Amino acid sequence: MEWEFQFLNYIQKHIRSDILDFIMPLISYLGTLGAVWILIALISLFTKKYREFGITLSFDLIISLIPCNLIFKPIVNRIRPYVLNNTITLIVPPEIDASFPSGHTFFAFSAATICFIYNKKFGCLLYILAALIGFSRLYLYIHFPTDVFFGAVFGTLTAIGAFYMEKIIFKSDRSLDK
Numbered sequence: 001m002e003w004e005f006q007f008l009n010y011i012q013k014h015i016r017s018d019i020l021d022f023i024m025p026l027i028s029y030l031g032t033l034g035a036v037w038i039l040i041a042l043i044s045l046f047t048k049k050y051r052e053f054g055i056t057l058s059f060d061l062i063i064s065l066i067p068c069n070l071i072f073k074p075i076v077n078r079i080r081p082y083v084l085n086n087t088i089t090l091i092v093p094p095e096i097d098a099s100f101p102s103g104h105t106f107f108a109f110s111a112a113t114i115c116f117i118y119n120k121k122f123g124c125l126l127y128i129l130a131a132l133i134g135f136s137r138l139y140l141y142i143h144f145p146t147d148v149f150f151g152a153v154f155g156t157l158t159a160i161g162a163f164y165m166e167k168i169i170f171k172s173d174r175s176l177d178k
Contacts, residue, residue, distance in 0.1 A: 004146060005081065008081055009085075024136040024140055025092050027132050027133055027136040028092065028104060030129070030133060031103075031105070031108050034111075037061055037108070037110075038061065040111070041054050041057040042054070052118075056162075056163060056166050057111060057115070059165075060111065060162040060166075061107065061110070061111065064162070067154060068101060068106045068107070069097075072154070073098040073100065073103070074098065076100040076101075077098045078144070080095060080098075081141055081142070082094065082142065090141060091140065095142055099143055100147045101147050101151035101154055102142075104137055104151070105130065105147075105151030105155065106151040106154055106158075107155060108126075108129065108130035108133045109134075109152040110156065110158050110162075111126065111130070112129070112130040114159050114163060130152070135148075
């Protein structure tokens, strides 16, 4: 854990700035409660061209709740970095749940992966947004680097699993070639 604090403190000392203090909470906010991903799913569900994608993304977001919020967070129950290092002044409200894994990052990478499966260009843009959301969580001293890393890994893997589960359950003929 020592190296994780060194990493977080490096960000605070060498990267933190007034402009990023304004931008990073906004980027982080995009991942709050999965709102941006839910909005994308809902918009897609109501458009014929993107309905299949919307169904898959919705299914993925529901499935992602299980490992992230119902398994990992309660079992690992990791304390957040700002609690262990109370010398940091947060610029966002403190989080009340466990730190591992980063839910913002988990859902961002999960949604980006589903988007990438359906549309490589849009998916790449969402992977960039997902990475920015993950970095914002470090910048804001809300998560440890391993929280963000495993949020990205588990989110990606959950999305792939949800994609194939959705194909089996709903007997869809969607393919990765779309």
